[in-house]
Amino acid sequence: MVIWIILLAMTAAAVMAVLWPLSRQRNVGRQMDPDTLFYREQIAEIERDLGRGVLLASEAEAAKAEAGRRLLRAMGLPGGEAFAAVGEPALRRRRAASTLVLSIIPLLALATYEIYGSPQLLSQPPGARMQPPQQQAGNLDLLGAVAEIEAHLAKNPQDGRGWEVIAPVYLRMGRIDDAVKAYEAAVRYQSPDAVRLSNYGEALVLAKDGLISAEAQGAFEQAIKLDPSAPKAKFYLARAAVQDGQGEKARTILQSLLASSPADAPWVDAVRQELAALGAPQPEAAPAGAPQVGPEAIAGMVAGLASRLETQGGSAEEWTRLMRSYAVLGQRDKAADAARRAREALAQDTEALKTIDTMAQELKLTDAQP
Template identity: 65%
Template sequence: MVIWIILLLMTAAAVMAVLWPLSRHRALTAEQLDPDTQFYREQIAEIERDRERGVLLASEAEAAKVEAGRRLLRSTGMTADTFAALGEPALRRRRAASALALSVIPIIALALYGAYGSPQLLTHPPKEQAEGQRGSLDLMTAVSQIEAHLAQNPQDGRGWEVVAPVYIRMGRIEDAVKAYEAAVRYLGPSPDRLANYGEVMVLAKDGLVSSEAQRVFEQAVALDSTSPKARYYLAVAAEQDGQFDKAKRAYGELLAASPEGAPWANVVRQRLEGLGAEQSVAGAQENAPQLGADDIARMVSGLAERLETRGGSPDEWARLIRSYAVLGQRDKAKAAVERARQVLAQDDDGVRTIDAMAREMKLIDAGP
């Protein structure tokens, strides 16, 4: 609110700077308009004295005063019309200029502020703005310092482990994958470290538990059979592979072993509800898109329709296949693989991309 008061006062000052000169009334006379006025006035007075002394006849004196008056008008560049213009018309012009200044100046000021200013900053208190900016700068500075340190000491596993979750927070998922991979390499495998590494691999694949990620989770469970994160993603992998009975059993065991108030318990319950306690394998597969992902299912359907009618790149076909796998629709994923191979038959690199995706999701047997 204070900033708007300041802007209002600044606008009022600008308007007054324009209106003040226009509002001053000047009694414009011949004496004010030309410095020669005094000379011609004295000349006329001298002519009048000569007439009184008898030096000039009355007619001669009158003619001399008329000539002096003409010279006065010529020297000032004014006529009778000029003096008339200093009256009511000038007043009307001043009023018009005043109205224009009152309306145009504030409008121009607001337009310029909207175009080049930062009105959105007024939606947050200055203290919150300062704290948010300081937090962002501190985070960026810290990350830069860690990266500079790791560039000089690439075998510092602890540094990689510290920066990995920061990368996730910043949305740099691929960098987080590399950081966790380096942490595991230099610090050695541990249940939590492997579970975090596998989780970020899943994030990088848009929710798909790839074969590589599954192996990481299995290694974590081998080191600690109670690792909740690794057990959860192994259950998700079974669900995506179409092994719904195995997935339900794994979810149930994880839920039973979870302490009261465990943060992952609600997510596990939703997965179980999506599969259904009495649901058959076929029914589970049919209803898999209802696992709280209706919007995703509609987008996948739209992508499939577009690729079928207008075609698409290998990456788009791979995205469709991955989406079907994440939703648990393995039959559709396999059908999309076959359809992509047909459409991309003339594109050897594209076919290799589709085959690699299908092997990664265990839709086809791994080649030699």
């Protein structure tokens, strides 16, 4: 009920702000141009309303701008014509029409809101009504927990355990760069650990859209030194070998990982898929219903991107995406060729060429260097 009283009071104030100058009595006989005096008075009234706090500054500026434009138009008319067009009867008719219109508008607005609006949703955040109550509560709890941890870490930036707790939450929220920084801090401020290093490397891979950078590979290699059986590290080192064009090395790593893993290990299906993509024989068939990788589908998407860039051209970012995709698929010759074609297509763009060269160095495409 309180919100309706506030809204009605605001509507009444806005209406009175416009009607008040229309209701003022003027000595028309002493005016050379009633329109001119009317708009001058309206501007002055807007200033007074602004001073009293009836109007916001933005509303006052908009109202003054409109009144000023009308004032200029009125001042440009011949004096005798303006006086004849807006005499006292016309002025009274204009006031009556304005009063009627300004009274109907808020009534129509309130009626429309009553039919189509939902006053009870004013306190809900955007998009909240699209989620079930349980999900809303879960999101609020998650955001609240993240805010508390972030506040704690702001005061205790060397709390490695705190960084390790919030890093996977950042991944869940899609904040990949924040997750990378959190895992990096967790590694820095805690003792070496294979799982922690593997998670840090994985975050780096996600940040690079699947590319195993030198930094990520270093993290995985450190993890293997601490724990030669670390499954996540071995899996990504196999992918790194594929990117470097060492398919046989990748198959050896994956087959070793598969042989040493329990049959129900959560990563077994992913390992089988990687081996299938490499064309390697597997010790046993994958379980029925297990998700399968579609190398042909992936290759088809990459081929589509390559065809579009070849015929229509594209940005440096699109060319580097093509280079990265070929590298991830282990097709280093095609990645190098894409780098050469990108340099030809972007020969006149110095910044774009720098982007291509940086990606070529990151992918270790030494044969594609200019």
